[in-house]
Amino acid sequence: MTHTDATPSHGGPSAARAADPAYPAHRGCPMDPPALLGELRQQAPASRVTLWDGSRPWLVTRHAEARQVLRDERFSADSTRDGFPFVSPSATALRDSPPSFIRMDPPEHDRQRRMVTQEFMIKRVSRLGPRIERIVDDLLDDMIAAGPPADLVEAFALPLPSLVICELLGVPYADHGFFQDHSRVLLNQHTPVAEVRAARDELSGYLRELVGEKAVRPQDDLLSRLLADHTDHDELTMDDTVRMALLLLIAGHETTANMTALSVLDLLRHPRQWELLCADPGRVPGAVEELLRHQTIVHTGLPRVALADTEIGDVTVRAGEGVLVSLAAANRDERAFPEPDRLDVERPGRRHLAFGFGVHQCLGQPLARLELQIALTGIVRRLPGLRIGVPAGELSFRHTMAVFGLFHLPVVW
Numbered sequence: 001m002t003h004t005d006a007t008p009s010h011g012g013p014s015a016a017r018a019a020d021p022a023y024p025a026h027r028g029c030p031m032d033p034p035a036l037l038g039e040l041r042q043q044a045p046a047s048r049v050t051l052w053d054g055s056r057p058w059l060v061t062r063h064a065e066a067r068q069v070l071r072d073e074r075f076s077a078d079s080t081r082d083g084f085p086f087v088s089p090s091a092t093a094l095r096d097s098p099p100s101f102i103r104m105d106p107p108e109h110d111r112q113r114r115m116v117t118q119e120f121m122i123k124r125v126s127r128l129g130p131r132i133e134r135i136v137d138d139l140l141d142d143m144i145a146a147g148p149p150a151d152l153v154e155a156f157a158l159p160l161p162s163l164v165i166c167e168l169l170g171v172p173y174a175d176h177g178f179f180q181d182h183s184r185v186l187l188n189q190h191t192p193v194a195e196v197r198a199a200r201d202e203l204s205g206y207l208r209e210l211v212g213e214k215a216v217r218p219q220d221d222l223l224s225r226l227l228a229d230h231t232d233h234d235e236l237t238m239d240d241t242v243r244m245a246l247l248l249l250i251a252g253h254e255t256t257a258n259m260t261a262l263s264v265l266d267l268l269r270h271p272r273q274w275e276l277l278c279a280d281p282g283r284v285p286g287a288v289e290e291l292l293r294h295q296t297i298v299h300t301g302l303p304r305v306a307l308a309d310t311e312i313g314d315v316t317v318r319a320g321e322g323v324l325v326s327l328a329a330a331n332r333d334e335r336a337f338p339e340p341d342r343l344d345v346e347r348p349g350r351r352h353l354a355f356g357f358g359v360h361q362c363l364g365q366p367l368a369r370l371e372l373q374i375a376l377t378g379i380v381r382r383l384p385g386l387r388i389g390v391p392a393g394e395l396s397f398r399h400t401m402a403v404f405g406l407f408h409l410p411v412v413w
Contacts, residue, residue: 020056023049023324024087024189024300030397031266032341033299037061037329045313046323057085057322058315059301061329063336063353065312069325071358075304079103083305085322088189091402093196098239100247102360113363115230116244119168119222125366128164132371135163136378144382148412149389156379157260157409158253161371165252168367169245170214170221171207179203183250187402189300200246207245211238222248252364255297256371258398258405263291263376265395265409266343268388273345278384281377287345288372293352294343296328299404302356327353385413 025034040047041061049059060066069075078084079094080103086092094103101112118124143155150156162180166173185191185199211223215231218224223245230236236244267274267287277283301324306317317323330353332340337347355362362368379386388395389410396407 020048020050023051023059027399031269031295033328033332037326038332041329041333044315046315046317051085051087052089055085055322057324058312058317060312060323060325063330063333066325066327066330066353067357069304069312069323070302070356070360072310073106074306074308074310075323076105076307077103077304077360078105081305083320083322085303085305085324087300087303087324089193090189090191090196093193093200096197098243100243102247106359109359112240112244115226115236116222116248116363120363120366122366125370128367129370129374132164132374135160136374140378140382149410152264152409152411153257153261153406154408158257160260160375161256162253164371165249168222169248170219170223171210171249178206179249180253183254186250187254188400189402190400204242204246207249208238208242211241211245254403256368258297258403259292259295259368259372260375261406261409262295262297263372264379265388265406266291266295268386270343273343276345277376277380281380283345284377284380285373288369288376289350289352290343290345290347292354293331293337296331296354297404299328300402301326327356383413386411387413
């Protein structure tokens with residue numbers, strides 16, 4: 001039998017509303033998704049949840065249905081549409097400015113994305129391998145020379161992708177403190193909306209000035225090529241270019257930095273898995289896929305809004321209703337992954353959804369994979385005796401951030 005819920009997202013009987021769990025949910029163990037996700041996944045492919053503003057979107061928790069929603073153009077990523085779910089007050093700052101292409105639908109999404117696709121294709125990204133290896137070696141040299149203890153986030157996991165994305169985009173790394181501080185404000189789901197807007201405007205102003213300089217004095221970098229190939233031919237406005245630069249800069253360092261630190265912590269918590277990689281670093285590429293599945297850093301879900309009445313399993317989602325696709329829940333779905341809560345670096349395949357799915361699948365995934373592979377290979381080769389430097393209860397996790405991870409990871413060796 002098909003279960004339906006025709007109640008509008010912002011209304012409905014108080015009894016029904018009381019039965020919908022609050023979302024996002026709190027984690028028990030920081031290294032595992034909230035227990036609520038597993039409970040909902042057992043009950044139905046999609047379930048109502050209640051957000052901070054009383055809205056009641058559907059939360060998709062199963063692997064097959066997550067793929068279904070993310071590839072179906074009847075579910076819109078356009079954040080300006082009525083019913084689009086915002087998981088926190090700070091996220092509503094998106095409402096008052098035109099979105100970047102990740103919050104657009106085809107054909108405009110496809111048109112803008114194609115302008116930078118070439119920069120992130122596997123063949124082109126692979127050319128960055130030697131440079132990334134040098135950065136990894138230099139960072140590890142410095143960390144080892146300074147001696148233990150060290151904060152792996154500050155000494156290694158954060159500067160690595162920041163250096164890489166700065167060189168790729170043509171952003172001065174000397175300004176990394178400025179854009180990292182502003183990124184933290186933008187991604188903190190507890191930041192007041194006014195502060196989010198101020199941080200966004202300041203970072204956009206910085207990038208606008210930088211893009212303006214490149215228009216006059218182009219260099220061999222992505223932003224200069226974007227200007228020459230598209231902005232100068234009126235295919236992109238200057239505002240479009242700045243929004244694209246902002247998206248690539250934040251996504252390019254925040255995601256990989258947090259995934260690197262979480263990966264090391266996850267491996268150190270599973271000594272047998274760590275030992276396998278130390279004994280055979282050739283296993284690292286496969287281990288990266290398992291770590292991406294096991295530790296899904298986009299942890300509150302991908303937001304969509306239904307454009308038409310659509311079935312998700314045995315649930316009917318009405319046009320105008322919000323949907324959140326939980327990648328973390330889908331990546332722990334026992335229907336897709338045997339013993340999904342177990343970390344197994346020898347698990348075959350890439351069926352995880354850490355990078356999303358469909359037309360909005362992460363543009364930068366070839367670069368993220370390469371950085372993670374080189375980073376973890378360097379660590380297991382040079383620091384096989386690495387271990388966590390504080391009791392587990394003292395670790396500081398990014399529970400309130402849009403990208404999950406660690407604020408700090410003290411290590412010794």
